Amino acid sequence: MSEESPGPEKDETAASVDLVVVSAGVSDPSSTRLLADRAAQKTLDLLHASGVAATASAIDLAPLAVDIAQALVSGFPGQRVQSAIERLAAADAVIACTPVYKAGISGLFTSFVDVLDDDLLIATPVILAATAGTARHAMVVDDQLRPLFAFLRALPVPTSLFAAPEDWGSPALGERIERAATELSLLLQSGVGRSIADTAWHGYQHEFGGNASRAEHAATDVDFTTDLMRLAAGGTALQPGDDSA
């Protein structure tokens, strides 16, 4: 998969679009990573064909497995996990791929998502993907990954990707990958994810100083007109028409 290839006609007003692959594959080579890479490459090709500069990079969770576990039990991420979180926060789109373990999303994948800020991927376009040893659990993507990303308020594309060993040689997989990549590339080009996040940001719950790219970090970011902020500045918690306690 190429890492950096600007399109033939660079859109001068737009910065380069960043795709981030998140793969929970543990083998080397990994079929999980392979599926995600193919989806990423196809998305890059389509973006470049439309004159959109785009790059892709990957976060492999296997080398971070111990760090992720430590982040979970100690309550804060170490530098390597923090760096992965920041890369995800900056991503314009995500390609998330998990192997199927015990008829479900792998624990490694879920553990990583557990340490992310809840608001990290709001309105971020995502391709959901999974690999497995048989076709038996093909519904893992729609039954389990999709609800997980619903909690995160991400924008998963309509087409889920799933590959069992027999799919690798099949043109049908290639067509589905192209379909998902088309959906992702058009979603990105429309800019709707960014617009949703920009416009509706204050409607979601956030933690001050969090990792999300729009997180409040300074006084200039904070809305001091909320009820709680007014209460903090000597106001009252009583609403008009309230009887007090």
Add this chain to the structure above:
Amino acid sequence: MQFGIFSVSDITRNPVTGSTPSEAERIHDLVRLAQRADEVGLDVFAVGEHHNPPFISSSPTTLLAHIAALTKRIVLSTSVTLMTTNDPVKIAEDYAMLQHLAQGRVDLMTGRGNTVPVYPWFGKDIRQGVALALENYNLLHRLWREDVVDWEGAFRTPLQGFTSIPRPLDDVPPFVWHGSIRTPEIAEQAAYYGNGYFANHILAPNFHFLPLVNLYRERFEHYGHGTREQAIVGLGGHAFIARRSQDALDAFRPYFEGSPIYGSSYRLEDYMRKTPMSVGSPQEVIDKTLTFQEGFGDYQRQLWLVDGMGLPIELALEQVELLGTEVVPVLRREMDARRAPGVPDAPTHSSLVRAKYGDAEPRQPRPNANRGDNLTGTSPYQDSDPSVEAHFPLVG
């Protein structure tokens, strides 16, 4: 600059010997710890507030008043006073009484606490935790500054004609630091009132609390209390010191690894690198603390945890000695030398008295007479503002 220790009053099994202190032993040891801190010249001893085992400090003012009587110089404070589940009227009363008994050597640090069932035990709704803390402090602030309070709020029954007793010592309330690890509204409240802001500085990566401290500084300046550099900031931390660096690691490691909180976490060396935890020789602790000043700017209070995690009291007392004799004297000098001009010290009772009265004598409230119904009528004190009248609630 103030340096001291704080305790959360945990009673923790000693992972080396396998034994757990009794509550009686722990109470006795906490008092010894505070006394030693006073003897070696530390400036602050703070204790937390909890309402369930395995802790013991459920009545901080009772404990601190006893310690005040046994100490000479040290400021007694809290880490933290629960601002959520306590009645602000009781906080006003208890801490003003403590302030009198300690001859002013008192301030408090407030917080929301970290134990979920405390809310229902005290009849409060945890979902309202932030609003509770904010409203309660707003009331506390008034109770300590107004002889007669009429008040209505969302979380407590209304007050009519109420005077909290005793009035603060010299009619100057204890200084308040607002503690928060994640809530910008608390930083805003601290800034609004020109109170201090305290970050416990534990269990989180280096400089994790910097955005909140900076928010507090900006808003402190916004509300006209001074420049952002002059805001009153306190930091906690966790220290374990031995003369030789490797001895500190070796001695502390079993307590760290045997700890329910730290035991499953990062390796000790990694934890020390990633967080403000300061384990090592006195020089290493000094150097690490100086990095806090570099990162957070000049601040006014540095407290360390030294007695938790099942450390035997003798080892904790040694920590206090080392802080008092080897670490703090150097830090006082160094941090003072590095401090920008115009940055104030933390307020103390005497500095607040001087600020309020200058050279004049401080107010000493003397109550008006009992008019026969245990009340003093419309005016509580001989010098209360006559335009403010107490109208008591009607009953039945």
